[in-house]
Amino acid sequence: MSVDSTPPMEMLSLSDVVEEAEFSQRVPIRSIIGRSDGGAGLAGRVVRIGGWVKKGREQGKGAFAFLEVNDGSCPANLQVMVDATVFKLRDLVATGTSVHVEGVLKLPPEGVEQKVELAVQKVLAVGTVDAAKYPLPKTRLTLEFLRDVIHLRSRTNTISALARIRNALAYATHTFFQKHGFLYVHTPIITTSDCEGAGEMFQVTTLINEAEKLEKELKDNPPPTESDVKAAEELVQAKGETVTHLKSEKASLGKDGDGVAEINKKISAAVGELKRAKENLAKFEERFNLGERCKHSAGIPKKDGKIDYSADFFARQAFLTVSGQLQVETYACALSSVYTFGPTFRAEHSHTSRHLSEFWMVEPEIAFADIKDDMKCAEAYVRFLCQWLLDNCLDDMEFIVNSIDKGAIDRLKLVASSDFIKITYTEAIAILEEAVKVKTFENKVEWGIDLASEHERYLTEDHFKAPVIVYNYPKGIKAFYMKVNEDNKTVAAMDLLVPKVFLCSFQLY
């Protein structure tokens, strides 16, 4: 059940009151045009709205302007009409202009697409845009281009739809696991442990920063040279000899001889000088060594030929986590059902659609469960996510279908409504061996192989045309800690395959 404030569109009825957001002086546009009547039933209501102009045009020889305004609450825009007597139209029509306006909702002339439009009575605030400089034209842009205007790309249809979908999936994830009594655990991001060699790790350090500070400091205050140090050493020796000399002179005077008081004074002074010379030498040596460090290791401290991590922030080498698995398992062994949902990192230079250097990952852990419970959980979670998108993001999914992926909604419906096929790895191999008789795979099919992407796609997209869970994999291709089954050949691990995506992998310990 959703506790979202913006209810699924089909749940909005004509009797719904259009209310301003509680902490923002605007009625979300979704709650106007997302209604089943497209907002027609709200005609006559005075509302404030805020948003950004997607398209604007002056009409009637500059007598009025039409603005299509989007506030990010839904993919659709509200049509806004401003009379030239209300505001300087030239300042409103540029794409990207931010507008905060009050007006009355009106039925538009018949025959147009929108069901309601806003006739502005008062302009509360405007953030103008220089159309010549605004980098997002009305035409369709490539995702690659948008990487260069990253501060504005969330204003595009695609990125804003993805942001709403991602938000929905994140909240659905929490809702699903909380509903089933799982506790959310924040595992550490900075870690000193590797996790099953999941991939190359990023190092987290303050050593380089410290080294650069040191280099700068040594540039401002150059360290002593080798001969400076030598001179300081000689000074210590000379001062030491003076003390020795004075002491033997004192000894020759006898205990109460003449001049003892005077020589004591001299000794005391010489000892003081020796002490200062020693301190000076120590300081020279320390700074000389720092200078050498800068010369030989870019200022990074080394010991026995290796980097001396005792000087790093955590006094040891630290990395960004590649998985919270190890840490969250310790919670599962105390709290029974837990999950993580947080960022993870891989320092791999792989440019494929399956590799990111930073991504958010969900890791559930269940105690007192077997592989069947595990499969049930994975299936329920994935179906819950699909249904949630259908219930809460249908308008955004329609945008995706129209502009990016025709089959997206159909696949969501398929996954949300079908019982997942569950087959053992051994059964999967048998199906693939049958397929080989009439079809060619690039990779060999035989018991013991790790299923290739083409095999997985064949199973889910061609053979079953449905989501498939493959379980009980050969122990040889899975990690050492997985639970070995009674056959002593397979382990209790599973992968969930969904048409067009490889979703997730699970295992038992």
Added chain:
Amino acid sequence: MSVDSTPPMEMLSLSDVVEEAEFSQRVPIRSIIGRSDGGAGLAGRVVRIGGWVKKGREQGKGAFAFLEVNDGSCPANLQVMVDATVFKLRDLVATGTSVHVEGVLKLPPEGVEQKVELAVQKVLAVGTVDAAKYPLPKTRLTLEFLRDVIHLRSRTNTISALARIRNALAYATHTFFQKHGFLYVHTPIITTSDCEGAGEMFQVTTLINEAEKLEKELKDNPPPTESDVKAAEELVQAKGETVTHLKSEKASLGKDGDGVAEINKKISAAVGELKRAKENLAKFEERFNLGERCKHSAGIPKKDGKIDYSADFFARQAFLTVSGQLQVETYACALSSVYTFGPTFRAEHSHTSRHLSEFWMVEPEIAFADIKDDMKCAEAYVRFLCQWLLDNCLDDMEFIVNSIDKGAIDRLKLVASSDFIKITYTEAIAILEEAVKVKTFENKVEWGIDLASEHERYLTEDHFKAPVIVYNYPKGIKAFYMKVNEDNKTVAAMDLLVPKVFLCSFQLY
């Protein structure tokens, strides 16, 4: 409204069915003893439970054993009785033993504290513990000690209560913002931008790793020496001279002279040798330079005396984020109401209760709002969190009250139920100036100061004895981007003060 599967205790009634968790073969202990009747109404029911023995003891001369079992679903334990005829008691009683058992719920003898106990009929699985080696005795342990047994500390009363409270607050946070139409945005963790100089940053790099690989490789395959390079240079020169010599010889022969074919062959061979000598020299030079780099900068590439970040993973210097503010603001300028909730990092060597090197932070951003909307949001959020804890974590909060902080529940009730006091900075200074007449502060009180912790505590704990929002701070003590008020002296920023904690700070742009 909570969608948690474990409803607040007062919502459970005697007619509730005790069901197993959907993906785990156990009835959560909370759903037995967390009922208003303490579970008495469930007597006679056969259930499976799983958990860890907190305390165990053999009784009746070894005829049976009592185990107090906790499964992390609530702070309280279920009393479990096992007969010696059912299982080897010695293997069950050690603290930390993991037990998965099936049995019948029974009313205990009168006069004992618990309202129900489980008489075990079948032991499904046991993870035994060597009591001599288990590092968590039954006695109370310091948090400092628990840092050394971090893999087991979630089994202690304190850490498990904190884990449940943290989980509740995280889900309450999402529920609050989703309910109010805010979209959750994941801002990048690895970033190249600093954020208002919030603090020292951790560097994220693969340079050191690459340098170490290089050092190892050069140790295995030592680079050429300077004289190796010199020799290679000389070889190139010699081979070049041979080619020149042969070419001039050929010229002297004339176009069709005798031996042209033969000399062409020689030239071709000499050119080939020259090419190979050049390639060899290039390789020598490259590896010689790598060797020099290792000698002079610990293998880290440098250019013009500075580290050459073009060789780093992102081809520039990168850090861990100190705040997602900058990035999430770009989303607010497209989606109107957004929030972040993710990890942030500070590389500061400060050991106070207000400093952590890694912590999770919530950052809401609202478009088309003023400082009053902002204050309303902060107040509503904090009150929502407090009420959520009272509704969902009362048992854990009672543990906190009994063992750590006597006033914790009273403060939650106070904050959840009182309207927050809202005063301007100027009013706050006036109150503090009155206070100075009868009370001494360490820090001077005058208009323009940044309020010290003692001032904030005086306002919320002594003067108002309630949560206080202070707003409209002098512009001189706040960041440059905050909105200047009409008085041209103050900016639209606010801090929320709560008795015993400094909670959060907000501002307008």
